[in-house]
Amino acid sequence: MIFKPMRKFVLSAGMLFLALIFIMPGSSEAADIGNCLMCHKYPGLSRVDEKGEFRLLFVNESIFNNSVHAKVKCEGCHPDIKKIPHEPAKKVDCLTQCHIIEPASEKKFSHKDVATYLAGSVHAKTEKDGQPKKYSEDIPTCKNCHDNPLYRPLSFFKRVRPGISEAALGRCRVCHKSDEFIYRFYNHVTTRLHKIRNPRNIAETCGRCHDNPEIVARHDLGTRAVFSYGETFHGKAAYFLSERIPDCLDCHVKPGESVHQMLTYKNPNSITHINNKGRICGNMDCHPKATPQMANYKVHTEFNREQSPFEYYFQVFFITLTGGTLLPLMGIMFLDLFRRLFPNAALKRSRKSDEEKT
């Protein structure tokens, strides 16, 4: 039995407690300065835009916090949003200067250099004279290839495995006091030490354009690159999620350069130019004993009459051999099965006396 004043106290304390739970932001939400997650944390938050496209506006905070842009706040990429509620957001411009300070130059960070590199690459939207390329609308922009990827940390402590090495972090903590900084730094560095995407994922990304028959034809690309890569051992191993196998970028990007600096194979500075191609396979991590001859052929081509006639007819020979061997044998096999149903039936029966003579 509780006394009346006591009951009043318990009731009000309970209400205060409940109110605190609702009012107090979660620890992770504290980083959300603009309080965008107040609305965007709801998984169902979505709308159909003016073009009739369904847009999911939900932001999964835990996924975002493990992504490479975790430290960039919402307004870093969406500077047009100043108040809540807001108008439909403008398209994100990846070249925006965000509020992150790049530690080496101590200037505000931006991806602008990527655009400069891209403009000089095979994926430039304009020709050297500044005129737009033919079918420049096919040329990819940042978001055609990139999303907001998750960190892919590696542990090198005793052996290499995916994930974070707590043993290694122990050393960081001696000098660096913020665990949040340590984790992000560790994630950033070890993710950058290898590839953030596996070969299959990269091939699929390139394949969005390079396997599109219309784009291949419009730009005279020679082959459906990812399809033909998929027919090689490299492509098949990539399909089985091998991380060691070369993907598109391992062979098509010059060592020491970025994917954004890729050049056409016709350019003498390109790694895929006939004079440089020989260096690709002989990479220390791949086939160190390879001679230039190993790369100097169509390493991934569709075996059809247009792209590789010799390989095509070679394949036709084997298909003919297979059909020519198996079809008659299978025919005999099925006739044999059928014959066994009627072992004694025959148009002309040989008599036992005939058999004895033979």
Added chain:
Amino acid sequence: MKKRPDIKIKNGKKYFFKFTPLQRAQHITIASCVIVLALTGMPLKFHDAAWAQPVYALFGGIKVAPVVHKIAGTVLLLLFVFHLIYIVYSIFADLIIPLKRKKQLRVSTVVKSLVTHPIMPSFKDVKDIIDLLKYLLFFTNKRPGGDKFTWKEKFDYWAPFWGIVIMVSTGLVMWQKEVVTRFLPGEVINLALIAHSDEALLAALFLFIWHFYNVHFSTSVFPMGTVFLTGYLPEHLMVEEHYDYYQKVMKAAGLEDEMLAPDGSPGKVTEKTPGATIEISVSDLPRVS
């Protein structure tokens, strides 16, 4: 080498000599290799098929399965080299030395005995195929009288013989591509891939359908032929597939009266040797040791 009896009679049933233990060991080795090679190779050929990933995972996935494939391929290569030595040895032991003993060692006699060797294709095979088609298409109820090795068995021997040459050589090209491309243009890797992949499918279909049907799944032998284990062929299969040779063996062994008819019906005398194991050797039969 100890001569094995040509006919073994066990519990009144006759079994006819077919394969020596060494031949059986070679067969089991090649069969095991081919099964492992197919299981670790086909998932790559058909990488996007639903079964490819689980089958590949059985052999350790992309990290281990290629190693397993190379080990099995190497064993197959060693077996092939061994088999070539074995052939040369057999030619010496079974053809050249006997000819020398008979003082008939001449190029013509050696060539003749090689050409007429039981495993070599002959005109009789063509006749047997025509006879088989006549039988299968109900023109006659008489099966072709096969010799010691029927055309099917010769096919089963020579097709994998060619197959191994193709598979091993193209496999080596892809495995040792750095070495090969020192002497040959890179295109050979593409050609090797096509040949390896297509010939593998041909071999796998040939062996696992045609060969398995003939030696295991045909209604006469189902559920399993045992000659690859015992080395001896049961009489009913001998009659069905090798009637000409069966007649030769039975006559040479003096068992003419016990000979079954081509349809398997009993001969003039049914043998009276229940329970006992009798071994009969016939000296003048062509043999493969």
